[in-house]
Amino acid sequence: MLKHADHPDHPDHPDHPDTNRPDNEGTGRRAGLDHADIIEGALALVEAGGPAALTMRKLATELGVSTTTIYWHAGGRDDIVTSVIKLMSQRLAHTPVDGTLAPDRVMSAARHVWESALAHPEVTSLAHQHRSTSLLELDLEIVLARELAAAGLGGESARNALRAILISVGGFLVLALRDESAINDEHTSHALWAGVDDPGIDPSTIESLTHPVDLHALFETTVRAVVDHYVPAQESRS
Amino acid sequence: MLKHADHPDHPDHPDHPDTNRPDNEGTGRRAGLDHADIIEGALALVEAGGPAALTMRKLATELGVSTTTIYWHAGGRDDIVTSVIKLMSQRLAHTPVDGTLAPDRVMSAARHVWESALAHPEVTSLAHQHRSTSLLELDLEIVLARELAAAGLGGESARNALRAILISVGGFLVLALRDESAINDEHTSHALWAGVDDPGIDPSTIESLTHPVDLHALFETTVRAVVDHYVPAQESRS
């Protein structure tokens, strides 16, 4: 599938992106383009204009290079997207978890996933479209798993707790990112409820549903409910 | 493929699609194409090949018509997508809610959202891409709201419960639909965990995380936890 021959470097995950530029004056190189440069440029495009702005041609002109050069260095759009996500993944700050009780610490880890995604909405959308959110979040997932382990969960019960929590966070992210790009949306849920008239629902409730929710507050109580359901309340080590 | 006729304007929202057929033999018409025919054809394309298969040109050749005819009758791709979602929305069966206790009935309504989405994964994906899931689900949302009202919730507390439940269901749907089209995905969460080695997590837990979850079982317990957190446990009126 990937057929840009034998390229010596071209690493799968650039562990620390090379920012130093080895000077290649006098060699056959013309543009002196690096894999890392391309991914950085791609990331810039995404952060500036969303996933749709990441175009082979835009990226090429941005870098002052022809489209096909991109293919040689970094593969097709799919490969580039994967690399962008990996790059962002390692840039996600590993803020330490806080709290002393196990559920507090697990909640804190879950909040890290939520907040780091909100800090980079465009890349998160890109990852979501590319079906590789967990590639973006893996390090945060590991932090969460550690807290679950410290809380005394293991094996299947740890797995179920982890997945349930991440799925809940994911649900909130979908909505948060949808509202982010809400210039056009006239069929959001609260907009649609404005046209509802149902005898089984009292008017004050319908009125309430007409307004958007405070997502952050709802996140706290809902994800907390999920955490409390899966994580026993005794104290945690560490 | 039914040939309908005389659709004077192309309405923005066909509230109930005209199925009656005024005959127009002898007019200048060639194809006798109807708005409803187009939307039906679009729906067929989506269900057969997913959201990406819904293409103006494919739809046109499918209907034996030129691309521009589609525009005349039904507008651009965006309008067609909206119409497809509205069509599917009214086709979603209103299975009656069961259970006698309030949380059971609310849970049953939530399950309807989940199951009717799973029954039409491609259209659900389309709605999700188009950021109009709630357009697809509105009737099911109303059913859920009725049960919350019957459970004694109103105003903001009803709204919070409704949103929290729908967000949780949405999180599960994202994952379920992602796994649906999992021919390529080598960076799903459980695939990525195969490469993790962390001293803070015991090996049996990591091993567990290597395998996919039983989403249906996890749905039941997790959404139930959310429902129980928001819905008081006293009995509900019918």
Added chain:
DNA sequence: ACCTGAACACCGTTCAAGT
């Protein structure tokens, strides 16, 4: 080893023109 231009097979959308 690195980079290019041209070309292919697609998109959505518009518009002058036909009947």
Added chain:
DNA sequence: ACCTGAACACCGTTCAAGT
């Protein structure tokens, strides 16, 4: 009122060819 072909401005990707 209805339908068409041609054209525009985009896509991702491939490939022979240059240095």
